Amino acid sequence: xxxxxxxxxxxxxxxxxxxxxxxxxxxxxxxxxxxxxxxxxxxxxxxxxxxxxxxxxxxxxxxxxxxxxxxxxxxxxxxxxxxxxxxxxxxxxxxxxxxxxxxxxxxxxxxxxxxxxxxxxxxxxxxxxxxxxxxxxxxxxxxxxxxxxxxxxxxxxxxxxxxxxxxxxxxxxxxxxxxxxxxxxxxxxxxxxxxxxxxxxxxxxxxxxxxxxxxxxxxxxxxxxxxxxxxxxxxxxxxxxxxxxxxxxxxxxxxxxxxxxxxxxxxxxxxx
Amino acid sequence: xxxxxxxxxxxxxxxxxxxxxxxxxxxxxxxxxxxxxxxxxxxxxxxxxxxxxxxxxxxxxxxxxxxxxxxxxxxxxxxxxxxxxxxxxxxxxxxxxxxxxxxxxxxxxxxxxxxxxxxxxxxxxxxxxxxxxxxxxxxxxxxxxxxxxxxxxxxxxxxxxxxxxxxxxxxxxxxxxxxxxxxxxxxxxxxxxxxxxxxxxxxxxxxxxxxxxxxxxxxxxxxxxxxxxxxxxxxxxxxxxxxxxxxxxxxxxxxxxxxxxxxxxxxxxxxxxxxxxxxxxxxxxxxxxxxxxxxxxxxxxxxxxxxxxxxxxxxxxxxxxxxxxxxxxxxxxxxxxxxxxxxxxxxxxxxxxxxxxxxxxxxxxxxxxxxxxxxxxxxxxxxxxxxxxxxxxxx
Ligand SMILES: Cc1ncc(COP(=O)(O)O)c(C=O)c1O
Numbered sequence: 190x191x192x193x194x195x196x197x198x199x200x201x202x203x204x205x206x207x208x209x210x211x212x213x214x215x216x217x218x219x220x221x222x223x224x225x226x227x228x229x230x231x232x233x234x235x236x237x238x239x240x241x242x243x244x245x246x247x248x249x250x251x252x253x254x255x256x257x258x259x260x261x262x263x264x265x266x267x268x269x270x271x272x273x274x275x276x277x278x279x280x281x282x283x284x285x286x287x288x289x290x291x292x293x294x295x296x297x298x299x300x301x302x303x304x305x306x307x308x309x310x311x312x313x314x315x316x317x318x319x320x321x322x323x324x325x326x327x328x329x330x331x332x333x334x335x336x337x338x339x340x341x342x343x344x345x346x347x348x349x350x351x352x353x354x355x356x357x358x359x360x361x362x363x364x365x366x367x368x369x370x371x372x373x374x375x376x377x378x379x380x381x382x383x384x385x386x387x388x389x390x391x392x393x394x395x396x397x398x399x400x401x402x403x404x405x406x407x408x409x410x411x412x413x414x415x416x417x418x419x420x421x422x423x424x425x426x427x428x429x430x431x432x433x434x435x436x437x438x439x440x441x442x443x444x445x446x447x448x449x450x451x452x453x454x455x456x457x458x459x460x461x
Numbered sequence: 462x463x464x465x466x467x468x469x470x471x472x473x474x475x476x477x478x479x480x481x482x483x484x485x486x487x488x489x490x491x492x493x494x495x496x497x498x499x500x501x502x503x504x505x506x507x508x509x510x511x512x513x514x515x516x517x518x519x520x521x522x523x524x525x526x527x528x529x530x531x532x533x534x535x536x537x538x539x540x541x542x543x544x545x546x547x548x549x550x551x552x553x554x555x556x557x558x559x560x561x562x563x564x565x566x567x568x569x570x571x572x573x574x575x576x577x578x579x580x581x582x583x584x585x586x587x588x589x590x591x592x593x594x595x596x597x598x599x600x601x602x603x604x605x606x607x608x609x610x611x612x613x614x615x616x617x618x619x620x621x622x623x624x625x626x627x628x629x630x631x632x633x634x635x636x637x638x639x640x641x642x643x644x645x646x647x648x649x650x651x652x653x654x655x656x657x658x659x660x661x662x663x664x665x666x667x668x669x670x671x672x673x674x675x676x677x678x679x680x681x682x683x684x685x686x687x688x689x690x691x692x693x694x695x696x697x698x699x700x701x702x703x704x705x706x707x708x709x710x711x712x713x714x715x716x717x718x719x720x721x722x723x724x725x726x727x728x729x730x731x732x733x734x735x736x737x738x739x740x741x742x743x744x745x746x747x748x749x750x751x752x753x754x755x756x757x758x759x760x761x762x763x764x765x766x767x768x769x770x771x772x773x774x775x776x777x778x779x780x781x782x783x784x785x786x787x788x789x790x791x792x793x794x795x796x797x798x799x800x801x802x803x804x805x806x807x808x809x810x811x812x813x814x815x816x817x818x819x820x821x822x823x824x825x826x827x828x829x830x831x832x833x834x835x836x837x838x839x840x841x842x843x844x845x846x847x848x849x850x851x852x853x854x855x856x
Binding site: 240241242243244245246247251255258263264265288289290292293294314315316317319320337338339340342343344347351362364365366367 | 473474475476477478479481482483620621626630633634637638639640641736737738739740745747749750751752753
């Protein structure tokens with residue numbers, strides 16, 4: 190059984206998946222923050238390698254990329270970071286990366302090194318299933334899993350093709366747009382999950398715009414297997430740049446709140 | 462869309478999933494309408510009566526005498542808006558209208574594409590937003606005023622060096638959130654498929670006219686055709702007329718900035734390596750890890766670390782040659798051209814002129830060269846004055 194299937198089936202609730210840009214604001218501080226997130230209840234991690242031109246990301250994560258690049262983070266350092274985390278705690282790590290970084294590193298070598306670092310899956314932000322063949326052989330050869338996105342405007346036949354190409358989890362977003370906090374989550378999430386469910390029983394994780402325990406609960410009760418929280422977490426870093434300890438406390442507190450909310454939702458759903 | 466939009470190994474549509482349906486919609490509409498007689502006729506009338514096509518091919522006598530061979534100028538600078546950009550914005554704007562879209566967005570560097578989009582937005586009554594890097598907002602502020610006059614909203618983009626690359630990033634992000642009612646009117650023959658072929662198609666009249674004018678006026682094809690290359694739309698437009706004439710040398714001229722041995726240039730094809738940016742596999746200026754370089758060039762319209770994928774292909778096949786000239790050479794020839802021809806060339810187009818000037822004494826006197834004068838330089842007078850107080854020049 191794969192790492193993800195292990196994790197998802199062990200939980201009787203939605204998985205909590207925080208997102209960090211590796212090396213934001215620095216390698217050392219980020220390492221502490223990610224460890225704190227794990228200690229306070231994260232089940233899975235989604236980690237991004239900073240890129241100079243992150244077109245899928247909103248302002249919050251763009252700024253995180255800029256901070257991490259200014260701290261000198263390279264893809265090689267990012268892979269070392271993954272190794273340090275998996276040595277600390279063996280959780281599944283999904284990588285979010287822009288395609289040019291993979292290509293310049295060398296596609297086969299990149300996935301091999303990520304697997305050796307303990308990684309579980311890859312989502313290439315700017316590579317769609319139409320060109321998946323450019324990475325899938327290298328990904329599968331080393332035993333990594335693929336993650337692809339489904340968005341609210343993805344037509345049905347394409348959803349089918351996407352879930353077929355996916356071996357890890359389906360990453361879906363509740364609304365059109367880039368990453369970023371939203372004050373309310375769109376109503377489209379439940380029907381979207383239902384549309385995807387028609388085609389697959391693979392895990393479905395929801396991201397983009399989830400910024401409170403209540404949001405996480407809504408998404409979980411809409412049927413998501415995992416809740417990915419990015420910009421809200423990254424914002425804690427941005428808000429406390431000169432106080433790393435305070436950042437860490439706030440992230441730990443937030444994660445444990447979301448975790449408690451998800452456990453509560455999980456129990457309610459189970460009783461039904 | 463899988464196999465479409467490839468030029469050898471280059472091109473493609475490397476974009477986030479959310480944009481795929483929008484690109485497919487544009488591709489389908491383009492394939493349908495480009496052969497639609499009504500569309501064709503309407504666009505032809507707009508080109509002729511509104512934009513001012515065909516543009517003249519003009520023999521630049523005194524400039525020719527200075528360099529020692531015959532130089533003909535394709536006068537895209539005479540088009541409405543002052544640059545070749547209107548060819549593309551009329552085409553894509555009409556396409557957007559046929560698709561039933563009501564809102565346009567665009568990125569712009571020099572402001573010429575933004576202006577050409579604002580013009581079309583006004584003409585068709587479409588709400589228009591133009592993303593423009595904050596450095597460019599300052600150095601091309603005349604165009605910012607013009608865009609606003611025509612009712613477009615100009616959105617200054619912070620981040621990066623505040624140039625064209627950053628404007629494209631933010632336009633793509635905005636589009637991601639507004640794909641359902643907004644048409645992204647892309648400004649150059651780059652980006653994800655289908656833009657490189659769409660933009661090329663609407664710029665092809667430059668090449669078709671030039672070829673015919675050469676035959677009619679001079680009685681033969683030129684020996685070489687030179688055009689500046691930012692993203693590559695004016696260059697592919699004029700090159701497209703001569704791709705099947707192997708005796709015609711095609712020269713793309715990039716921004717050499719402070720010199721190719723510095724980092725301050727935007728000579729993507731001359732100095733770059735292959736990678737993926739803004740939806741396309743193409744030559745890029747990047748570091749060894751794949752982070753994209755920030756470029757620097759006197760001409761805002763060329764200041765971009767990528768290039769349209771067809772140019773990458775033409776470089777590899779050797780069909781076109783790509784060279785770079787420095788800011789200094791550009792300023793010299795800008796002044797010279799004003800004084801010998803009474804025409805103020807855009808700094809972008811001055812790159813092509815500068816390469817021609819560099820051939821002075823190197824080409825035989827029966828050489829016949831054509832330069833695509835992609836735009837006029839009124840927008841650049843302030844920049845030129847900063848570098849060259851009036852009166853300093855080659856003459
Ligand atoms: C006059 C002029 N020429 C050339 C360019 C460069 O674009 P391209 O390489 O797409 O022709 C610009 C861009 O703004 C321009 O304004």
